[in-house]
Amino acid sequence: MNAPKIYRLSPIKLPGQPAQVEQRGGWPVILEYAAGSDYPALVDLSHHGRWDLQNSRLDELRPAGLDVPARPGEVTLAQGLALSRLNRVQAVLWHLWGPEPSFDLPGLTEITDGQALLALIGPGVGELLEKVTDLDLARPPVKRPCLLQGPILRLACQVLVLEGGAGETGALIAAERGYGSGLAATFLRQGASPAGEEEFQRWIKAVSV
Secondary structure: OOOOOOOOOOOOOOOOOEEEEEEEOOEEEEEEEOOOOOOOEEEEOOOOOEEEEEOOOHHHOOHHHOOOOOOOOEEEEEOOEEEEEOOOOEEEEEEOOOOOOOOOOOOEEEOHHHEEEEEEEOOOHHHHHHOOOOOOOOOOOOOOOEEEEEEEOOEEEEEEEEEOHHHOEEEEEEEEHHHHHHHHHHHHHOOOEEEOHHHHHHHHHHHHO
C-alpha cells in the first residue's frame, strides 16, 4: 500500500501572483512572484524546519556538529542552520538553506508546524521594525547574528537579527502559528513587499559567507 501524501499549508498567504511554485515536503513554496519585489522584502519561511532543544547538559551537545553558543542570545550560523541559545537549558535550531538535516538528540522537539516564520530583508528593515517593536535591533546586547525575545505589536516573538550588505539589518521572526497572518499584514502596511524563497536564499547566502 502506498503511503498517503502529506499536504501542509503555511499560516501565511502573501498577496501577489506567484511566478514559480515548488513542492517541498508537502509544502507549496513560492519561489518567485510575477511582479518581482521591492525592499524591504517580506518572505514566508514557515516551511523551514525548526526545532526546540531542552537539556540540562546543553553545553555537552553538538547538534549537526555545531557548538551551542555560551550566552543567551548568541547564535551559531553555519551549515545552513541557525543555532540560538535561549537560556541555560534551552536552544532553538532553524534550518535556513541547503539540505534539511536529521537529528537524534535527547530533548529535541520539532516545532515547525506550530509556528509562523517570516523574513524581512534588504534596505529599510530597521526603519520598518522601529514602528512596531521596542526591541533594539540596531544595538542588540550581543554581537549579530543574535536572537532577541520580545514583543512585536504586543505579540511574543523570537527575532533572529542578521547583518546584510552595507550594515543593513535583516530579521527572521517566529511567532505562534495563529498570529502569522496578522504579523504579515502589519509588515505589508508598513511598506514591505512580498518576495519568494529565491530572494531569501540569495540574501542569506551572501550573509553567511
